[in-house]
Amino acid sequence: MKITKAVIPAAGLGTRVLPASKAVPKEMLNIVDKPAIQYIVEEAVAAGITDILIITNRGKGVIEDHFDHAFELEANLKDNPSKADIYSSVKSVAELANVYFVRQKETKGLAHALTKAKSFVGNEPFAVLYGDDVIVSEDPVIGQLCRAYEKYGCGCVGVKEVPREDVPKYCSLDVTPLEENIMQVHNIIEKPTPEEIISCYSILGRVILPPEIFDLIEKTPPDKKSGEVYLTDSMVMLAKEGKLNAVDFNGIRYDMGNKLGIMKANCEVALNHPEIGKDFREYLKELAKTL
Numbered sequence: 001m002k003i004t005k006a007v008i009p010a011a012g013l014g015t016r017v018l019p020a021s022k023a024v025p026k027e028m029l030n031i032v033d034k035p036a037i038q039y040i041v042e043e044a045v046a047a048g049i050t051d052i053l054i055i056t057n058r059g060k061g062v063i064e065d066h067f068d069h070a071f072e073l074e075a076n077l078k079d080n081p082s083k084a085d086i087y088s089s090v091k092s093v094a095e096l097a098n099v100y101f102v103r104q105k106e107t108k109g110l111a112h113a114l115t116k117a118k119s120f121v122g123n124e125p126f127a128v129l130y131g132d133d134v135i136v137s138e139d140p141v142i143g144q145l146c147r148a149y150e151k152y153g154c155g156c157v158g159v160k161e162v163p164r165e166d167v168p169k170y171c172s173l174d175v176t177p178l179e180e181n182i183m184q185v186h187n188i189i190e191k192p193t194p195e196e197i198i199s200c201y202s203i204l205g206r207v208i209l210p211p212e213i214f215d216l217i218e219k220t221p222p223d224k225k226s227g228e229v230y231l232t233d234s235m236v237m238l239a240k241e242g243k244l245n246a247v248d249f250n251g252i253r254y255d256m257g258n259k260l261g262i263m264k265a266n267c268e269v270a271l272n273h274p275e276i277g278k279d280f281r282e283y284l285k286e287l288a289k290t291l
């Protein structure tokens with residue numbers, strides 16, 4: 001079944017990038033000249049997704065404004081022939097896809113955020129793109145996962161091998177190979193201790209889920225310490241039924257939820273930017289000589 005719907009959870013508090021995320025949602029922090037969430041929506045659209053639900057929270061209304069027309073601004077730019085490119089770049093953001101919004105209202109974790117997407121999703125498989133994970137790739141990463149879903153007909157998580165010392169920040173997957181970069185997932189340990197690490201494969205920001213996930217989330221007990229329902233725990237139930245695969249994706253992932261991730265994204269995107277790439281490269285070379 002072709003996947004046409006995506007959900008972008010963007011209702012987190014963004015505490016790791018405060019105070020930048022105090023009044024500006026972290027998903028709206030820019031990478032050179034576009035907010036992070038625009039790269040994510042563009043990735044989904046490039047993979048053939050037509051309908052996108054963004055899950056927001058109080059104070060995140062600017063995300064809605066960003067994907068709407070800005071009539072006064074557009075009218076102003078339209079009348080100025082020297083600003084034709086800027087005009088089309090501003091206008092096209094409002095025309096990328098059918099973008100919908102719902103509020104999570106209480107910040108109770110990723111799985112709780114996803115339950116707000118139930119009526120949007122209906123009885124179809126859907127893509128989830130975490131609102132603070134920007135992944136740059138010629139072949140959109142969510143498209144790589146959609147192809148795996150279409151081939152195997154079961155849920156699919158985007159993974160990368162991360163340095164062993166970083167695995168406790170993410171999760172650790174028990175996997176066996178199916179083909180080239182696709183594996184079957186048997187178990188997932190969320191935020192493992194060093195002793196609990198099964199492999200260095202961690203889930204990074206992209207998932208395809210079947211609609212059954214909503215029933216599994218309801219059956220998932222909240223974490224004893226945090227009280228949050230972890231999506232990982234619900235996905236473990238899929239894995240135990242043999243219904244979850246992993247794709248070791250091709251792409252570079254930037255964590256816009258932490259300061260170093262934001263700087264890496266800006267540096268690397270700037271180096272390849274058609275307008276400023278050359279000058280920025282020269283600047284970086286000069287700067288590197290002083291380090």
Ligand code: UTP
Binds near residue numbers: 110
């Ligand atoms: P994170 O855990 O990275 O986001 O969640 P956070 O809670 O904002 O992080 P801190 O506060 O810096 O530790 C991954 C994604 O899930 C969304 C976030 O917006 C982010 O895109 N999320 C998280 C929700 O939509 N709702 C939640 O309750 C929690």
